[in-house]
Amino acid sequence: MVSEHNLVRVAEYVWEIPATFRDDMRVPARLYADEDLLRAALTDNSVVQLVNTATLPGVIKHAIAMPDIHQGYGFPIGGVVATRLPHGVISPGGVGYDINCGVRLLVSLAAVEEIKPFLEEIASALYANCPSGVGSRGPLRLSNSELDGVLHEGARWMLGKGYALREDLDRTEEFGRIPGADAAYVSARAHERGRDQLGTLGAGNHFIEVDRIAEVYDEAIAARLGIYAGNVAVQIHCGSRGLGHQVCEDYVSRFQKTVRDYGITLPDRELVCAPFDSSEGQEYFHAMACAANFAFANRQLLAYLIRRSFEQVLAGRVGDFHLQQVYDIAHNMAKVEEHNIEGHQIRVCVHRKGSTRAFGPGSSVLPDDLRDIGQPVLIPGSMGTASYVLVGTPGAMEETFGSTCHGAGRVMSRAKAKKLVHGAELRQQLKSRGILVCAGSMSGLAEEAPAAYKDVSQVVEVVDRVGIGKKIARLEPMAVIKG
Amino acid sequence: MSRVRISSVDFMSSFEEIEHTADRAFRVRGRTLAELLENAALAMSAVDGLKPGAKPSITREVKVNGVDRETLLVNWLNEILYMEQTRGEVYDRFHILEADDHHLRAQLHGGKSSSTVSQIKAATFHNLEVKQIPEGLEATVVVDV
Numbered sequence: 001m002v003s004e005h006n007l008v009r010v011a012e013y014v015w016e017i018p019a020t021f022r023d024d025m026r027v028p029a030r031l032y033a034d035e036d037l038l039r040a041a042l043t044d045n046s047v048v049q050l051v052n053t054a055t056l057p058g059v060i061k062h063a064i065a066m067p068d069i070h071q072g073y074g075f076p077i078g079g080v081v082a083t084r085l086p087h088g089v090i091s092p093g094g095v096g097y098d099i100n101c102g103v104r105l106l107v108s109l110a111a112v113e114e115i116k117p118f119l120e121e122i123a124s125a126l127y128a129n130c131p132s133g134v135g136s137r138g139p140l141r142l143s144n145s146e147l148d149g150v151l152h153e154g155a156r157w158m159l160g161k162g163y164a165l166r167e168d169l170d171r172t173e174e175f176g177r178i179p180g181a182d183a184a185y186v187s188a189r190a191h192e193r194g195r196d197q198l199g200t201l202g203a204g205n206h207f208i209e210v211d212r213i214a215e216v217y218d219e220a221i222a223a224r225l226g227i228y229a230g231n232v233a234v235q236i237h238c239g240s241r242g243l244g245h246q247v248c249e250d251y252v253s254r255f256q257k258t259v260r261d262y263g264i265t266l267p268d269r270e271l272v273c274a275p276f277d278s279s280e281g282q283e284y285f286h287a288m289a290c291a292a293n294f295a296f297a298n299r300q301l302l303a304y305l306i307r308r309s310f311e312q313v314l315a316g317r318v319g320d321f322h323l324q325q326v327y328d329i330a331h332n333m334a335k336v337e338e339h340n341i342e343g344h345q346i347r348v349c350v351h352r353k354g355s356t357r358a359f360g361p362g363s364s365v366l367p368d369d370l371r372d373i374g375q376p377v378l379i380p381g382s383m384g385t386a387s388y389v390l391v392g393t394p395g396a397m398e399e400t401f402g403s404t405c406h407g408a409g410r411v412m413s414r415a416k417a418k419k420l421v422h423g424a425e426l427r428q429q430l431k432s433r434g435i436l437v438c439a440g441s442m443s444g445l446a447e448e449a450p451a452a453y454k455d456v457s458q459v460v461e462v463v464d465r466v467g468i469g470k471k472i473a474r475l476e477p478m479a480v481i482k483g
Numbered sequence: 484m485s486r487v488r489i490s491s492v493d494f495m496s497s498f499e500e501i502e503h504t505a506d507r508a509f510r511v512r513g514r515t516l517a518e519l520l521e522n523a524a525l526a527m528s529a530v531d532g533l534k535p536g537a538k539p540s541i542t543r544e545v546k547v548n549g550v551d552r553e554t555l556l557v558n559w560l561n562e563i564l565y566m567e568q569t570r571g572e573v574y575d576r577f578h579i580l581e582a583d584d585h586h587l588r589a590q591l592h593g594g595k596s597s598s599t600v601s602q603i604k605a606a607t608f609h610n611l612e613v614k615q616i617p618e619g620l621e622a623t624v625v626v627d628v
Contacts, residue, residue: 044503044504046504070504070505071503071504071505072505072506072609073506073607073608073609073625073627074607074608074609077505093607093608096627097604097605097607097627098604098627189565192569193565193568193569203602203628204602204604204628242568242569245604245605245627246565248605249561249605252557252607252608253549253554253557253558253561256549256550256551256553256554256608257550268608268609268610269553269608269609269610269611270607270608270609270610270611272608410504410505411504412504413502413503413504414503414505414506414507414628415500415502415503415507416502441602443532444602447602447628
């Protein structure tokens with residue numbers, strides 16, 4: 001275990017575990033938190049997991065944890081680790097089973113008052129049109145070549161099929177397509193699991209949420225993103241479904257031998273990895289990019305199904321209910337990026353495991369119309385609380401490889417949440433607060449109770465004050481659709 | 484980590500759910516590797532909480548390989564999840580027909596799944612070690628949900 005005594009406070013909200021803490025650490029570990037969040041992080045194994053990531057071959061600068069850090073498997077959730085290329089490693093477990101799990105935000109110019117009378121109908125339409133649950137099936141049946149098209153083209157594949165608007169792609173991380181995808185490295189099983197899952201939500205903490213834009217902190221930037229207080233927004237939180245799970249399983253299992261072949265010693269077998277430039281590392285990267293593209297396409301098809309649901313319910317009843325995309329971000333991903341480290345531009349593989357890319361103003365990878373304000377960052381909160389829109393900052397570029405937090409972060413185990421919370425009662429409580437919930441599983445709902453999570457506002461406050469994200473707007477839920 | 488005992492039939496068929504903040508974890512034991520593998524499958528099934536629909540009558544046979552016992556254990560649990568999720572089935576009885584440190588052959592018994600959905604994405608290698616204990620073997624498995 002790690003205790004408070006092992007941490008050195010290097011700034012008001014930045015704590016460091018020196019590389020001398022354990023013999024196998026290659027760099028120090030840094031944790032961004034206020035004192036409350038730090039105490040929460042020290043209650044489980046998440047900080048040990050953070051220290052473990054500081055042992056990966058090629059790790060550079062610091063192993064980093066965001067204020068929403070919590071215990072995962074291998075990496076902590078809320079972790080950022082960059083390895084120096086070409087020889088630094090890529091770790092499938094450092095991306096996780098839900099490759100490119102992420103968030104998409106759509107906003108409408110319709111005001112909450114206009115939509116509210118139809119909210120139950122909208123929630124029912126969303127629940128009927130957007131399949132949920134781990135093994136659920138989506139509306140498309142893809143041939144082998146069509147599925148490979150999705151794996152190579154991501155959300156762009158949806159443009160040709162009429163499921164995307166061109167402006168959706170401009171407002172998606174990597175424009176909806178990660179380069180380097182090669183479906184030859186995706187197993188037959190992964191293909192099989194993904195074939196009928198496009199346009200499905202999955203289970204666990206995944207959701208579709210109809211929100212009201214409760215507060216705007218920077219009106220000028222919010223207006224540039226189409227965000228106005230009092231209007232309706234929709235969030236989608238999901239990832240690459242069974243296809244991504246299988247890609248991760250395939251490579252984590254295979255790399256159990258690969259680490260022996262390369263003589264890599266690790267403190268946890270879930271951290272297995274391969275040098276990025278090795279054939280094994282490249283094969284995983286090609287496969288991971290496919291799964292990431294599948295996830296972009298999945299959220300794109302869900303956005304289409306959501307727009308269709310709004311159309312079904314609101315056409316002829318509400319004026320302008322069109323849903324425009326603010327942005328789509330990944331928070332489980334390994335990406336090749338260049339970062340300035342001690343005055344040198346260095347090519348790195350940035351693993352973000354429960355962390356969001358947060359590129360600041362001026363970044364060349366942002367679309368022209370967002371370059372001066374920075375990349376939109378979407379931070380979903382726990383069910384029934386709040387979510388935030390931020391933008392990336394120069395501080396994130398300098399300190400955290402252009403990364404920030406990804407959500408509230410759990411503090412209570414799923415088993416305990418199920419013991420303490422009754423799903424049907426929780427749904428009733430939320431309803432009494434004006435939040436409709438449609439869920440496939442009441443026990444799954446109980447596991448996601450707000451009490452099981454940290455306060456997302458506190459998490460966002462820390463990243464805003466540290467300067468690794470800038471608060472733009474707060475969203476509050478009106479209807480939640482869950483698997 | 485604190486422990487939550489959710490089954491205590493007898494030592495070798497028992498498993499304990501271990502508290503885990505984001506995912507689910509359980510500790511299983513077995514007098515032999517085959518028994519450990521069977522108990523791990525039962526534990527995962529119990530943690531997921533799924534039951535086959537009416538008249539469970541499906542039997543599937545699977546073969547699984549791994550470079551060592553830990554990899555075999557994880558691959559076995561992931562094989563079950565793969566079978567369930569691609570065939571729309573739920574298994575609640577598991578019979579290891581043969582097993583050594585690198586291979587197993589097993590039967591899965593169950594039925595078509597009801598509408599209830601599985602929460603488990605995958606079994607992981609996190610801190611996984613199949614340990615020798617005086618009574619046999621023990622392992623703690625974290626599953627991603």
